[in-house]
Amino acid sequence: MTHLLVERAARGQLPAWAALGEKRRRHVERVAGLLEGWAVAGNLPSEERTRWIAAGYLHDAVKEKPEDELRALLSGKDRALPESLLHGPAVAEIMRREGVDDRELLLALAYHTLGHPEFGRIGWALYVADFLEPGRDLANEWRAGLRARMPGEMADVTKEVLGSRIIYRLEQGQHVHQETITCWNLMAEGQS
Ligand SMILES: [Fe+2]
Ligand SMILES: [Fe+2]
Incomplete structure (x- = not known):
C-alpha cells in the first residue's frame, strides 16, 4: 500500500520537514507535472502514477x-558526498524513518542527481524530468x-541526457561519480 506521506506528496502536500522556497517549489511542481504527464501517457496504473508524481x-x-543537518542523517559513503548531492540520500533517509519502504522510490530520490545502476523506471523518469x-534555462x-x-x-532520451551530463562534467574537468559511469556502461551495453 502506498504510504500516506507519498500519497499526500503526489497531491502537492509536502511533509512538515520539507524546506522549499518559492522558486524551488515551482521547480518541483514542474518536475512533478512532467512525471504526471508521462505516467498518464504511458497508461500507468494509478498507484504507479502516484509514486511518479510524488517523486517529483x-x-x-x-x-x-x-548541510550539517543533512550530513548528520547519513552514514557510509553517502555521508562523504559533496554538499550539493546530500539532499537526495537525506530525503530518502527521512522518509525511511517515517516508515516508507518503497525501495524503488527511495532509491530514485536518493540518487536523482547521479543515477544508480539499480534504478527502476521511476529513477530514470525522475532523473530525466529533473533535467x-x-x-531550466539551458x-x-x-x-x-x-x-x-x-x-x-x-530509454533513448535517458541515454542522451545521461551522456550529455557526463560530457559536461568532463569538459568542466569535474569528477564523475562511479554510479554514473556504471549506469552509462550498462546503457551502452544495452543492459539497462
Ligand atoms: Fe536535486
Ligand atoms: Fe531538482
Missing part, C-alpha cells in the same frame, strides 16, 4: 536545509525536443 515533489524537499523541466531547443520524445522513447 519530494526529490528536492530538503535541498534548502543546512528536462521547462523552467539548451532549451534541444531539451524541448527531448521532452517531445517522452515517454515513448524513454
Whole structure:
C-alpha cells in the first residue's frame, strides 16, 4: 500500500520537514507535472502514477536545509558526498524513518542527481524530468525536443541526457561519480 506521506506528496502536500522556497517549489511542481504527464501517457496504473508524481515533489524537499543537518542523517559513503548531492540520500533517509519502504522510490530520490545502476523506471523518469523541466534555462531547443520524445522513447532520451551530463562534467574537468559511469556502461551495453 502506498504510504500516506507519498500519497499526500503526489497531491502537492509536502511533509512538515520539507524546506522549499518559492522558486524551488515551482521547480518541483514542474518536475512533478512532467512525471504526471508521462505516467498518464504511458497508461500507468494509478498507484504507479502516484509514486511518479510524488517523486517529483519530494526529490528536492530538503535541498534548502543546512548541510550539517543533512550530513548528520547519513552514514557510509553517502555521508562523504559533496554538499550539493546530500539532499537526495537525506530525503530518502527521512522518509525511511517515517516508515516508507518503497525501495524503488527511495532509491530514485536518493540518487536523482547521479543515477544508480539499480534504478527502476521511476529513477530514470525522475532523473530525466529533473533535467528536462521547462523552467531550466539551458539548451532549451534541444531539451524541448527531448521532452517531445517522452515517454515513448524513454530509454533513448535517458541515454542522451545521461551522456550529455557526463560530457559536461568532463569538459568542466569535474569528477564523475562511479554510479554514473556504471549506469552509462550498462546503457551502452544495452543492459539497462
Ligand atoms: Fe536535486
Ligand atoms: Fe531538482
